[in-house]
Amino acid sequence: MNSKTLFYILKRILLAVFTVWVVITITFFVMHAVPGGPFVGEKATTPAVQAAMEAKYGLDKPLHEQYFTYLGDIVTKFDFGPSLKQRGRMVIDIISDGMKTSMALGLIAAGVSTLFGVTLGAVAALRRNKLIDRIIMVITTAFVSMPSFIMGSLLLALFAIQLRLLPANGSTPAGLVLPIITLALYPMAYITRLTRSSMLDVLGQDYIRTAKAKGVSGARIIFGHALKNSLIPVLTYIGPMLAYIVTGSLVVEQIFAVPGIGRAFVSSITNRDYPMIMGTTIILSALIVIMNLVTDILYKVVDPRITLE
Amino acid sequence: MKFKRVIAASLAGVMALGLAACGGNNGSSSAPAKDGASEAAKTDGPKEISVCIASEPDTIDPALNSAVDGATLLAHLFSGLAKWEQKDGKLEIVADAAKELVEGKENADGTVTYTYTLRDGLKWSDGKDVTAKDFEFSWQRAASTALAADYGYMFEVIDGYDKVWETNDKGEYVNPDAKLNVKAVDDKTLEVTLKNSVAYWNELLAFPAYFPVREDVVASEKWATDPKTYICNGPYTLDKWEHNSLITLKKNPNYPDADKVTMETINFYLSDDANNMLSNFKNGDWLLIDDVPTNEIATLKTQYPDEFFNVGQIGTYYVCWNINENILPADSTLTGAEAEKAKAEIRNAVSLLLDRNYIVNDIAQGGQLPASSFVAMGLTDADGSQFYQNTGVSDKFDGYFDPSSEALQSNFDSAIETLKKYYKYDEASKKFTNFPSMTYLYNTSEGHKAIGEYIQSALAGVGITMNLENQEWATFLNTRKKGDFTIARNGWLADYNDPISFLDMWTTASGNNDVQFGKGDHAALKNYSLDLTDLGYETKVENGTWAETFDVLISDIKSCTDKDKRYKLMHRAEDMLMATGCLTPLYYYTDLYMLNKNVKGFFSNPLGYKYFMYCTIEG
Numbered sequence: 001m002n003s004k005t006l007f008y009i010l011k012r013i014l015l016a017v018f019t020v021w022v023v024i025t026i027t028f029f030v031m032h033a034v035p036g037g038p039f040v041g042e043k044a045t046t047p048a049v050q051a052a053m054e055a056k057y058g059l060d061k062p063l064h065e066q067y068f069t070y071l072g073d074i075v076t077k078f079d080f081g082p083s084l085k086q087r088g089r090m091v092i093d094i095i096s097d098g099m100k101t102s103m104a105l106g107l108i109a110a111g112v113s114t115l116f117g118v119t120l121g122a123v124a125a126l127r128r129n130k131l132i133d134r135i136i137m138v139i140t141t142a143f144v145s146m147p148s149f150i151m152g153s154l155l156l157a158l159f160a161i162q163l164r165l166l167p168a169n170g171s172t173p174a175g176l177v178l179p180i181i182t183l184a185l186y187p188m189a190y191i192t193r194l195t196r197s198s199m200l201d202v203l204g205q206d207y208i209r210t211a212k213a214k215g216v217s218g219a220r221i222i223f224g225h226a227l228k229n230s231l232i233p234v235l236t237y238i239g240p241m242l243a244y245i246v247t248g249s250l251v252v253e254q255i256f257a258v259p260g261i262g263r264a265f266v267s268s269i270t271n272r273d274y275p276m277i278m279g280t281t282i283i284l285s286a287l288i289v290i291m292n293l294v295t296d297i298l299y300k301v302v303d304p305r306i307t308l309e
Numbered sequence: 310m311k312f313k314r315v316i317a318a319s320l321a322g323v324m325a326l327g328l329a330a331c332g333g334n335n336g337s338s339s340a341p342a343k344d345g346a347s348e349a350a351k352t353d354g355p356k357e358i359s360v361c362i363a364s365e366p367d368t369i370d371p372a373l374n375s376a377v378d379g380a381t382l383l384a385h386l387f388s389g390l391a392k393w394e395q396k397d398g399k400l401e402i403v404a405d406a407a408k409e410l411v412e413g414k415e416n417a418d419g420t421v422t423y424t425y426t427l428r429d430g431l432k433w434s435d436g437k438d439v440t441a442k443d444f445e446f447s448w449q450r451a452a453s454t455a456l457a458a459d460y461g462y463m464f465e466v467i468d469g470y471d472k473v474w475e476t477n478d479k480g481e482y483v484n485p486d487a488k489l490n491v492k493a494v495d496d497k498t499l500e501v502t503l504k505n506s507v508a509y510w511n512e513l514l515a516f517p518a519y520f521p522v523r524e525d526v527v528a529s530e531k532w533a534t535d536p537k538t539y540i541c542n543g544p545y546t547l548d549k550w551e552h553n554s555l556i557t558l559k560k561n562p563n564y565p566d567a568d569k570v571t572m573e574t575i576n577f578y579l580s581d582d583a584n585n586m587l588s589n590f591k592n593g594d595w596l597l598i599d600d601v602p603t604n605e606i607a608t609l610k611t612q613y614p615d616e617f618f619n620v621g622q623i624g625t626y627y628v629c630w631n632i633n634e635n636i637l638p639a640d641s642t643l644t645g646a647e648a649e650k651a652k653a654e655i656r657n658a659v660s661l662l663l664d665r666n667y668i669v670n671d672i673a674q675g676g677q678l679p680a681s682s683f684v685a686m687g688l689t690d691a692d693g694s695q696f697y698q699n700t701g702v703s704d705k706f707d708g709y710f711d712p713s714s715e716a717l718q719s720n721f722d723s724a725i726e727t728l729k730k731y732y733k734y735d736e737a738s739k740k741f742t743n744f745p746s747m748t749y750l751y752n753t754s755e756g757h758k759a760i761g762e763y764i765q766s767a768l769a770g771v772g773i774t775m776n777l778e779n780q781e782w783a784t785f786l787n788t789r790k791k792g793d794f795t796i797a798r799n800g801w802l803a804d805y806n807d808p809i810s811f812l813d814m815w816t817t818a819s820g821n822n823d824v825q826f827g828k829g830d831h832a833a834l835k836n837y838s839l840d841l842t843d844l845g846y847e848t849k850v851e852n853g854t855w856a857e858t859f860d861v862l863i864s865d866i867k868s869c870t871d872k873d874k875r876y877k878l879m880h881r882a883e884d885m886l887m888a889t890g891c892l893t894p895l896y897y898y899t900d901l902y903m904l905n906k907n908v909k910g911f912f913s914n915p916l917g918y919k920y921f922m923y924c925t926i927e928g
Contacts, residue, residue, distance in 0.1 A: 034783075034784065035783070035784045035787040035788065036781075036782075036783030036784050036785075036786060036787040037783070037787070040783060040786045040787060040790070041375070041459070041786070042786065042800070043375070043459070043804075043821065044790065044819075044820025044821045045457075045459050045820060046462065046474075046820055047820065048454070048457075048474055048476060048480070049457045049458070049459065049461060049462075050820075051480060052454055052455075052457035053457050056457065082530075085367050086365065086367055086368070086534070086552075087367060087368040087370065087373050087530065087533070087534075088368065088370070088529075088530040088531045088532070088533055088534045089531070089534050089552075094552065097552050097553065098553070153584075156588050157588075160588055160589075160592050161588055161591045161592050164592050164593075167589070167592075167594055168585060168588035168589045168592055168594065169578060169580060169585060169588075169589055169594070171551065171554035171555050171578060171579075254582050254585070255582070255584070255585060256585065257578070257579075257580035257582055257585040257589075259551070259552065259553035259554040259579070263553065264553065267364075267581075270781070270782060270783065271783070272783050
């Protein structure tokens, strides 16, 4: 790695920190501008109780003071504070609980979808316009166009209620099978189509023809030249997909009652659980920024023609 | 051709998948065993039950909890002086940690002192003795300003509470050392003095806020989030808590009545998605679910007649009007008290235009009952009869008007006649032409929306334009509390079986006074009269403000020690409220749940708490 690349990475990291700071600032002020508060419920507490709670969590202080205190705690102590809703629990604990599940779910789904997607895509490209290609294309079109809440509900109704093969809630390892499938089908279908078209493109290139003319074996052409080069567009897709998929899918987590970060994020907003909203926003935005950075660096590894600057 | 066949085959496949999925299964064969342990339990007569009542509880610290799902968990984990029990199909409050529920002794100053003796052999789950000191500590803690618990006010009946919460002009507490009048005389004896006799005192003793906790245990706020530090004294202990996923309770061998507890393990799965709950109920994994998707209610009722339940709950779904909003025609010359009298008459007339039977049978569909009073069905009167049946308005119906289908036309006609006094009516189109348009505010939900749309169409039928506006929950609460609305959806569930829980919320200073009684322009409006001389009070006000009448009435009720008189006063208070027309009751709430028919010994109380300790599973 040369100094130019290092400088580029450093620049990107600084930019990432800046991005996260902007996200923190915007979220903080917008969140406080939204009407309603964490201690408001159907049954009102007395103003004295309300005031006591606000004082306890420092919400009685001026907004800018709260902002700087918060930033200070994050930077110096990595302290996200306590949840205002789940009494006695720290935001970081709630997030790490949720992230563990969402990460496991997301990483498996991403792995499954990449593995099957690339394989199916390659098969389809090599058997272009044959029956197998058409079957793959029909199925992937269906999966790409079917929203996850329909796919999830269908799988749930079939495997959990009708056949009773798998549990309907995602709190056990067996219960994660259906959410993983639901989560994996769309990216798998997308990767299949992407791999197929990219592979077809590569297979038509001159250097493949040259290799063929030189008598290189079919397997070597495919694995040594075609597949590797056709993965660049796929990689472009996998990076952001990974970020998206591991940060929790609200829809899938809701349908299968998976205790992931997506559900926690949405409920924190409904509850006006300020520290929880901030915590999840920071972690999720940081993850996405990091994933994008990693993807950019990986381009360079896969395709030396790309320069990072 | 080949391609088409492939598409056809694929389509057929997808359709088959869909049809199979839609088929549904009415059978209730037992759940597939997930692991060896539960398999063993099943062959030995199942001693484990899996249920879902709600998502992750906000807290399971008895003093901090203010939710029904939290209360259900706490009722299994703690043993207060009293508890709810079902005997021969009837619910009652019986002694639990106390030897008996004693009568109070009235003191010379009108306060009432209760002396309880604790049962022998009471233990915490870590083996230490439960003492009267623990109760004293817990109650002082739960009512303290330091804890500032939502349900701290549940202790307001105890002497000393007012001192604890007394503040000066700056909002500072004046008596930092003040305490409730509760004392542990010795390890076994607890003495508590109430401000006056309280009809629902025993019920309060069974309320989670009154459950005991131990001082050394609760020193860290985290104690109630981890099974390792969660020390309790009830029928169960907290065995496992996978946050946002599962709470497992195991039978507590230290509980004195452990031999009566039949269920060894209770799994409370944590989910708030009604569709997911239903899936788990249908496949037999969860034997009770406390919520069902609204649009499935009608189907479920017929598909699962033995397993679909709706039981009475002490609550009312209603529409509230902002008393300060003008609804008179633009050219009206009425002002002050006269205008308010007219508005009250108009609001009550609009209420009569609504078909509550249609709302409960065709929209809500949950077995709710049409409401004709604000104090809900299920709250009892002095003689044990239903409070709402004794409003004294008519012998022909209960409540303040006749909500039956038969009376629909006559209600409608009388409403039109009343409204004609104030608005222009076009006889040809049978519509009012100068009723100002109004906005109905509700929180985002399909159910509330459907009811809003019905009211909109019912009013449109007589020429009244009502727009609908929905807001997200926390925003909605804020808007409604501030009074930024004309009409808003509202609902109230009581915390205890006493009508005062529906009445004291409408005092000027109450945080739940969404109608804005006694606030804004209404503060100075001298429109109300109150004469309590026939009940032996000196209170007699002619044309007074809300604060001079209703607020006084509520404080009289709170200090009244004569049961009969107290209930008469409460009827007066409801009369006053209903006369304003600001509360338009629609239906009395019911609690919907699904319970597998193999489960026996289950019960729930009117507050919605569910009890699984005495359950057995057959088949």
